[in-house]
Amino acid sequence: MVKSMLSANHAMAGLEGRPRNLFPVWLSLILIVLWRITVDLDIDFSTLAYGVSDMGEYFSRYRTPDFSRISTYLELILQTLATAFWGTVFALIVSVVLAPLAARNLSPHPLIYRLSREMLNFMRAMPDLLLALLFVAAIGLGPLAGIIALSIHTAGFLGKFFAESLERVDGGVYEALEAVGAGFLQTVMFAGWPSINREFVGYTLYIMDRNVRAASVLGLVGAGGIGLELNEALALFRYDRASAIMILIITVIIVIDHLSSYLRKKLN
Amino acid sequence: MASIKINSLAKTYDNGFQALQCLSLDIDPGSFTVILGPSGAGKSTLLRTINGLETATSGTVCVSNLQVNKQNLKSIREHVAMVFQQFNLVSRLSVMTNVLTGRLAKRHSLLSLLYLFPKEDYAIALKALERVGLEEKVWHRADKLSGGQQQRVGIARALAQEPLAIIADEPVASLDPRSSKEVLTLLRDICREMNITVVASLHQVDFAREYADRIIGMNAGRIVFDGPPSAFTSSQEISLYQHETMEVKEDAKMALAYA
Amino acid sequence: MQKWHWPTPNGLPPFHISIVVICSILLLALSASMVEISYNRIVNGWRPMVDFLGHLLVTPDWSYLGQLGAKMLETVEMTVLATAIATIVSVPVGILAAENASPHPFVYRIMREVLSFARALPELVWALVFVSAVGLGPLPGVMALAFVTVGFMAKFIAESIEVVGKGAVEGIQSTGGGRLQTIMFAIMPQALPDFAGTLLYILDHNLRAAAILGLVGAGGIGYDMVISMRMFEYDRIIMIAISIYLIVTLLDRLSDKLRKRIIHGKVNVIR
Numbered sequence: 001m002v003k004s005m006l007s008a009n010h011a012m013a014g015l016e017g018r019p020r021n022l023f024p025v026w027l028s029l030i031l032i033v034l035w036r037i038t039v040d041l042d043i044d045f046s047t048l049a050y051g052v053s054d055m056g057e058y059f060s061r062y063r064t065p066d067f068s069r070i071s072t073y074l075e076l077i078l079q080t081l082a083t084a085f086w087g088t089v090f091a092l093i094v095s096v097v098l099a100p101l102a103a104r105n106l107s108p109h110p111l112i113y114r115l116s117r118e119m120l121n122f123m124r125a126m127p128d129l130l131l132a133l134l135f136v137a138a139i140g141l142g143p144l145a146g147i148i149a150l151s152i153h154t155a156g157f158l159g160k161f162f163a164e165s166l167e168r169v170d171g172g173v174y175e176a177l178e179a180v181g182a183g184f185l186q187t188v189m190f191a192g193w194p195s196i197n198r199e200f201v202g203y204t205l206y207i208m209d210r211n212v213r214a215a216s217v218l219g220l221v222g223a224g225g226i227g228l229e230l231n232e233a234l235a236l237f238r239y240d241r242a243s244a245i246m247i248l249i250i251t252v253i254i255v256i257d258h259l260s261s262y263l264r265k266k267l268n
Numbered sequence: 269m270a271s272i273k274i275n276s277l278a279k280t281y282d283n284g285f286q287a288l289q290c291l292s293l294d295i296d297p298g299s300f301t302v303i304l305g306p307s308g309a310g311k312s313t314l315l316r317t318i319n320g321l322e323t324a325t326s327g328t329v330c331v332s333n334l335q336v337n338k339q340n341l342k343s344i345r346e347h348v349a350m351v352f353q354q355f356n357l358v359s360r361l362s363v364m365t366n367v368l369t370g371r372l373a374k375r376h377s378l379l380s381l382l383y384l385f386p387k388e389d390y391a392i393a394l395k396a397l398e399r400v401g402l403e404e405k406v407w408h409r410a411d412k413l414s415g416g417q418q419q420r421v422g423i424a425r426a427l428a429q430e431p432l433a434i435i436a437d438e439p440v441a442s443l444d445p446r447s448s449k450e451v452l453t454l455l456r457d458i459c460r461e462m463n464i465t466v467v468a469s470l471h472q473v474d475f476a477r478e479y480a481d482r483i484i485g486m487n488a489g490r491i492v493f494d495g496p497p498s499a500f501t502s503s504q505e506i507s508l509y510q511h512e513t514m515e516v517k518e519d520a521k522m523a524l525a526y527a
Numbered sequence: 528m529q530k531w532h533w534p535t536p537n538g539l540p541p542f543h544i545s546i547v548v549i550c551s552i553l554l555l556a557l558s559a560s561m562v563e564i565s566y567n568r569i570v571n572g573w574r575p576m577v578d579f580l581g582h583l584l585v586t587p588d589w590s591y592l593g594q595l596g597a598k599m600l601e602t603v604e605m606t607v608l609a610t611a612i613a614t615i616v617s618v619p620v621g622i623l624a625a626e627n628a629s630p631h632p633f634v635y636r637i638m639r640e641v642l643s644f645a646r647a648l649p650e651l652v653w654a655l656v657f658v659s660a661v662g663l664g665p666l667p668g669v670m671a672l673a674f675v676t677v678g679f680m681a682k683f684i685a686e687s688i689e690v691v692g693k694g695a696v697e698g699i700q701s702t703g704g705g706r707l708q709t710i711m712f713a714i715m716p717q718a719l720p721d722f723a724g725t726l727l728y729i730l731d732h733n734l735r736a737a738a739i740l741g742l743v744g745a746g747g748i749g750y751d752m753v754i755s756m757r758m759f760e761y762d763r764i765i766m767i768a769i770s771i772y773l774i775v776t777l778l779d780r781l782s783d784k785l786r787k788r789i790i791h792g793k794v795n796v797i798r
């Protein structure tokens with residue numbers, strides 16, 4: 001019975017030449033879902049179109065940046081950079097400890113592997129601002145809460161990246177170290193990290209870059225840096241100040257971006 | 269210098285493949301033994317069991333009267349060095365650092381994790397590199413060397429362990445004929461001069477005849493020949509590798525039957 | 528002291544590594560006061576942390592479950608909508624920003640600058656700006672997400688178009704195809720599998736970003752988070768945190784699986 005059905009199917013496929021193209025079905029399904037979402041979110045695109053002229057007017061308010069409070073801004077930008085740096089260093093320390101345990105071919109025990117993988121996943125899943133909100137409540141306002149939030153979130157990222165790189169290393173190298181009687185830590189230090197040194201630096205620079213971006217908004221929840229100043233400027237409708245702050249943030253981020261991509265290029 | 273005693277060793281992998289079937293073997297201290305056999309005969313499994321990289325399903329392996337098991341693993345590995353087909357060097361570290369890893373089993377302190385080694389280790393590593401003729405490449409990166417040179421670094425790493433035995437798993441399978449000869453000559457000379465027991469698996473029968481003190485032919489997890497090279501005649505060679513062709517034919521038949 | 532040394536020709540640690548380590552330590556030491564890290568703070572900082580964790584050990588407020596579900600749905604919807612809009616915008620923008628597909632080098636340069644501008648600031652800053660432009664609600668959130676996503680996605684599309692070899696382009700051009708046809712038939716099919724992988728990464732990132740946009744009133748679960756935090760409603764906070772973790776992890780696993788299948792060619796993105 002089944003066999004005859006199968007062969008019938010085969011015959012059909014032969015007649016049609018190729019399987020039916022489902023692309024139009026998928027496309028219309030996606031469009032229906034998107035339309036439902038706009039209804040659900042109460043987003044009306046006609047008002048958006050209507051508001052385009054208003055938008056022009058709105059953004060013109062940013063045209064005259066006011067740099068009168070520049071020394072405060074620069075100080076806060078430095079604090080932002082310091083927060084990002086401290087966060088990255090802590091994240092690096094945590095991930096260097098966890099990654100070898102979370103690499104399938106290095107981990108001393110499957111249970112430790114699963115546990116550390118889950119731990120990294122958990123740290124990564126929590127958005128950094130949400131963590132910052134929690135830590136501000138726990139230890140009070142200030143950049144320290146931001147540092148802890150950044151380090152937890154990005155340790156999850158770095159740990160996962162490192163663990164995956166460590167898993168890609170030729171297993172024979174780990175085996176050779178095992179065969180000379182080296183311990184777990186010795187294998188990690190001599191066969192693990194040196195084999196992925198380039199990826200190690202690349203990921204760390206990428207995370208540093210990302211943390212500078214993230215640290216610039218930590219101030220919104222009171223976790224230090226330039227973000228709070230921007231929030232206040234907008235709350236007081238001081239668009240000239242907001243504009244100055246945004247120009248400063250963008251400049252710093254672009255400089256860091258170029259610096260890290262320059263360093264990455266130099267590595268290769 | 270160590271004797272290796274293997275007593276009714278068997279190994280079955282998780283997928284049900286029987287790599288070794290009740291195999292017994294005594295290897296004299298200071299001898300150069302070559303294991304021959306078709307691929308899949310269990311040569312690699314046998315050699316890796318001696319270093320503890322594989323755990324036997326049943327049976328025992330003793331090196332210098334020390335049984336290979338979980339408790340003795342560290343001291344076994346300290347004294348039984350491995351040389352691999354793919355060299356297995358840490359490619360981004362220098363030749364010197366690679367050779368120094370051979371000292372790790374004797375350096376348990378935190379200092380070793382920071383790549384700090386005592387002076388005597390450098391002397392041992394340098395002597396090992398001189399022995400394999402690579403004293404000029406000490407600070408080169410390992411992956412900048414040719415295949416033959418990399419394998420010689422692998423041997424220097426083994427020497428740095430100051431081992432009683434060296435187990436070489438297909439040490440020349442990835443090398444050209446000239447480098448193969450160099451590496452095998454080196455291994456034989458080390459065996460003779462330093463009285464280190466060497467067990468190597470090879471694919472090339474000619475090399476085995478030239479270098480070995482004793483040839484062991486393996487097939488399907490069993491020993492099918494054991495004797496001096498002079499006793500390993502060409503008819504024996506044919507019967508050793510014959511099985512392989514038969515199996516291939518069977519496989520082809522099976523494949524056809526299922527098609 | 529001289530007995531132990533490093534495996535380098537002079538016995539000292541490698542130059543560049545020592546420089547990086549020394550500079551980092553110096554920077555950390557110099558900036559410690561700036562980020563209010565002190566010995567005192569580290570020694571005494573544990574108590575409030577432990578106290579706070581104690582607060583979190585409460586039974587969840589089950590009556591909140593309905594609202595939580597609605598808000599999480601809103602977060603996911605914002606993510607999907609913003610990513611969809613960004614995709615639609617990114618394809619033409621990406622083509623304009625690709626060196627070998629752009630109509631004019633000038634257009635290419637301008638587009639690249641615009642895209643790096645869009646990428647420079649985090650979503651939350653744009654959300655702040657758009658909230659003050661169009662008012663509270665999910666709309667500014669979707670706008671902010673879509674804006675930043677275009678910055679990343681169009682750059683990615685542009686780069687993969689550039690990578691696709693000239694051979695394919697010439698093949699179509701030799702049959703007399705126009706510019707648009709060249710792009711549709713030579714470039715798009717080759718870049719698509721790669722693009723699908725990136726899309727999954729972006730969805731993943733946008734979901735996390737959408738979860739916090741509510742902090743500035745731009746819709747999603749973030750708003751509830753701030754309010755519960757201010758009201759010390761720990762029984763709700765713990766629920767929000769867990770649900771964000773669950774949904775992010777779910778998407779993460781899903782996209783990991785999908786990505787692996789796409790890379791192994793099990794899913795044909797286009798036929």
